[in-house]
Amino acid sequence: MNWFQNWMLPKAAATHAGDVDGLYMFIVYLTIFFFFFNGALIFYAARKWKRRSDKEVTPHITHDTRLELIWSIIPLIVVMLIFFWGFKGYVKAWVAPNDSIEIVVTGKKWVWQFEYPDGTRTLNDLHVPLNKPVKLVMNSEDVIHSFYVPGFRLKRDVIPGRYTEMWFTATEPGVQQVFCAEYCGKGHSDMLARIFVDTPEQYEVFLREGDEQVRKMPLKDLGKLVYENKGCATCHSLDGTKGQGPTWKGIWGNVHKGTDGKDYPVDANYIRQSILMPQAMVVQGYEPIMPTFQGLLREREILGVVEYIKSLQ
Ligand code: HEC
Ligand SMILES: [Cu+2]
Known part of the structure; x- marks a missing residue:
């Protein structure tokens, strides 16, 4: 059995949890030890120096240097040990490694x-x-x-x-x-x-x-989530108003003119390319400011955007 295992909390599941448990259980055992040790001292003293007759007179004692040193130095060592043990664990627990x-x-x-x-x-x-x-x-x-x-x-x-x-x-x-x-x-x-x-x-x-x-969500809902969470909403409106970028309302199936003068039908491939390589074709009347989302959107999320745009008629 590992004496420093903590039975009061769930199983330790991270690297520094062992440090916490070690110190914590040390303090628990220390407390249990001193509870009984001090209790025993009280009973011992109460019996040994009990007043045995009415005439007994307590001698005049001012202090006991030896005892005082013992009960100052031993606790000092113990609390310093707890301090350094805790401090070491604290530093380790709060300073994250660079490759996190x-x-x-x-x-x-x-x-x-x-x-x-x-x-x-x-x-x-x-x-x-x-x-x-x-x-x-x-x-x-x-x-x-x-x-x-x-x-x-x-x-x-x-x-x-x-x-x-x-x-x-x-x-x-x-x-x-x-x-x-x-x-x-x-x-x-x-x-x-x-x-x-x-x-x-x-x-x-x-x-x-x-x-x-995300894996189970219907594509259209996933597209809406992408629209709201990945910043598309800052440039694309859903109600037909022109923003930094063209609105998404009713564009599915239309033909858009590029700055190169060519016509591009808005279909799944067009949308996919607009997201991954926005500069490949820039819609007339707009600046080429859309950032690429290459590597930032998953395949299923792109399909979701296609379905979502399709639904905005
Ligand atoms: C900084 C503004 C900005 C953001 C953010 C942005 N876009 Fe765009 N987008 C544009 C602009 C401007 C255009 C038109 C110029 C072009 O084709 O590059 C455009 C064009 C498009 C088009 C073609 C639309 C059409 O009418 O032909 C699609 C599809 C598109 N964006 C999808 C997205 C998606 C999906 C996101 C979010 C993941 C997104 N955009 C985020 C600015 C933005
Ligand atoms: Cu809360």
Whole structure:
């Protein structure tokens, strides 16, 4: 049996969780030891120096240097040990390695939103690869929340107007429960998220094809999600008004003139090319300002945009 295993919390599932448990259990055992040790001393003293007769007189004792040194120096050593042990673990727990995968966490009443380096966003489900350092950069859109992962022994406040960070290397495949640990209103106790610790292969599939929610979503809805989440909405309207870019309303099946003077029918291939190589054909009357989304959108998301545009008649 490992004496420093914590039986009060879920199984330690991140690299530094062992440090936390080690120190924590050390303090627990120390407390139990001194509870009995001090208790025994009290009983011993009460029996040994009991007043045995009315005439007994207590000698005049001012102090005992030897005893005082012992009860000052031993606790000093013990608390210094706890301090350095804790400080070492603290530094290790809060300074993320440079090669960490950076994921942006946004807390808002009452969901957790995660944004991955490739722009993918998920709600309440966080995917991370096994045995790779992951850094969470956290921010709140409204009130103070707190991101708490018992299995990783990590908890940190998520504050509006300020970034807080946390990092971990998950060592156990499976699912970790996340709680909000700062009362944030009516839905506080529902503000739950899950961390899926994936094998490297599962993580690759997740990045390429999205989480289950995205994989199962009807194409049209997925296209709408892309429109709202990937910045298309800043330049493309849905109601026919001209923005930085052409509206998407009613363009399916039309013929658009390019700045090269040629005619281009708006079909699936046209839309696909507009997204991946926007400069290849620029619609007349517009500046070539659309950024390429090559590598930023998945195949299924592009198909989703096609279906979505098709539906906007
Ligand atoms: C910075 C502004 C901007 C953003 C952001 C942007 N676009 Fe565009 N888009 C344009 C402009 C300008 C054009 C017209 C010029 C051209 O064809 O390059 C255009 C053209 C298009 C066209 C062809 C439309 C037509 O009427 O022929 C499609 C399809 C398209 N964009 C899709 C997207 C998608 C999908 C996204 C989001 C993933 C997106 N755009 C984001 C500016 C933008
Ligand atoms: Cu909260």
